Amino acid sequence: MDDVTSGEGQFVEEMGQFLASLGMTPMAGRMWGWLLICDPPEQTAADIAEALHASRGAISGTARLLATSGLIRRTTRRGDRREYFSAPPEGLDSLLGNAAGIYRQMRGIAERGLAAIAARPVESRARLQEFHDVMAFVELEVPKVISGFLAQRDRRTS
Amino acid sequence: MDDVTSGEGQFVEEMGQFLASLGMTPMAGRMWGWLLICDPPEQTAADIAEALHASRGAISGTARLLATSGLIRRTTRRGDRREYFSAPPEGLDSLLGNAAGIYRQMRGIAERGLAAIAARPVESRARLQEFHDVMAFVELEVPKVISGFLAQRDRRTS
DNA sequence: TCGACCGTTCAGTATTGACTGAAACTTCTG
DNA sequence: CAGAAGTTTCAGTCAATACTGAACGGTCGA
Numbered sequence: 001m002d003d004v005t006s007g008e009g010q011f012v013e014e015m016g017q018f019l020a021s022l023g024m025t026p027m028a029g030r031m032w033g034w035l036l037i038c039d040p041p042e043q044t045a046a047d048i049a050e051a052l053h054a055s056r057g058a059i060s061g062t063a064r065l066l067a068t069s070g071l072i073r074r075t076t077r078r079g080d081r082r083e084y085f086s087a088p089p090e091g092l093d094s095l096l097g098n099a100a101g102i103y104r105q106m107r108g109i110a111e112r113g114l115a116a117i118a119a120r121p122v123e124s125r126a127r128l129q130e131f132h133d134v135m136a137f138v139e140l141e142v143p144k145v146i147s148g149f150l151a152q153r154d155r156r157t158s
Numbered sequence: 159m160d161d162v163t164s165g166e167g168q169f170v171e172e173m174g175q176f177l178a179s180l181g182m183t184p185m186a187g188r189m190w191g192w193l194l195i196c197d198p199p200e201q202t203a204a205d206i207a208e209a210l211h212a213s214r215g216a217i218s219g220t221a222r223l224l225a226t227s228g229l230i231r232r233t234t235r236r237g238d239r240r241e242y243f244s245a246p247p248e249g250l251d252s253l254l255g256n257a258a259g260i261y262r263q264m265r266g267i268a269e270r271g272l273a274a275i276a277a278r279p280v281e282s283r284a285r286l287q288e289f290h291d292v293m294a295f296v297e298l299e300v301p302k303v304i305s306g307f308l309a310q311r312d313r314r315t316s
Numbered sequence: 317t318c319g320a321c322c323g324t325t326c327a328g329t330a331t332t333g334a335c336t337g338a339a340a341c342t343t344c345t346g
Numbered sequence: 347c348a349g350a351a352g353t354t355t356c357a358g359t360c361a362a363t364a365c366t367g368a369a370c371g372g373t374c375g376a
Contacts, residue, residue, distance in 0.1 A: 007274025014267050022260070023179045025334060036285045037275055045353075055336045060354055081344060081352055087285055092292050099260075102180070109172050116165025117195055127194045127245055134250050134307070141303045149295050183364060203323075213366050218324055239322060239374065 035087035070094030228252030
């Protein structure tokens, strides 16, 4: 993937820009995108640094971020001091879980806001109350949809 | 809302930080948050600028952003040259719609990536294919859940 | 037509933060 | 233990960008 104009390079870069627009760093998106399409699927830090034209430091920090958020997995092999990174299927679960967490965050903000204006008459709180109710509903229902899909998929593949 | 340590000020600031973490500007979050709790619900640009301690230029640009994305509404009154801003209930629909659009974007990226590696053997494309399938499913199902809730709510309030 | 009032635009500023690269640290091998 | 290979840390740099504030433009009333 030494050519950034290749299809693979474009995919990696696009994923970087996209995850960056969602609050992650561009490097996180590039690294995850690369791990989704690379061959072999397990790559060392040096492999990734070369493929993305990035420094070792950036790879190290980004790998920590992605690993703690569950998007990538780090494995080791005995007799080999290097670490191998890969994008396992469970990474998708984490991604969707994080997305669902956004709704939880918004509900929390709405609740604290409602507490702050609790003394006001009901009609003055209606907008924020509605916002809270919608978020609470979505927070509850979206994970159901996702787990339904995952269950269906697991049934199919087993 | 001249005191940023008040409950209302904290809510506004929290909303600002949150929407900023999602790719919008902090000012957009503050303005929307303020319009969710302000009294009266309709406010002029000068009102908002004073409440948020922001410049008129910032209000102008942010208002355009929020209005085009459907989060706020701008209204005028005859005999009054000023514009009035408010956070209508439909703003929530827009917000959820944008959230659903994220899944569509991810599916699009996955499709372009799959096209780029179409020549590879199937097992090498499995990770990206799975990513694509999950996104396509969520893109399809999440709007169903949301419209179900909105229909139920409209039935209740009418 | 002038003047007051609103809204928009835009160059400038300050801040944030992503990435680099070298040094420090850790861990395995000979 | 010595040395090499790999990883992490961190100070510094650079680019992106959110916001300010002044100048501009448009619109209505007198």
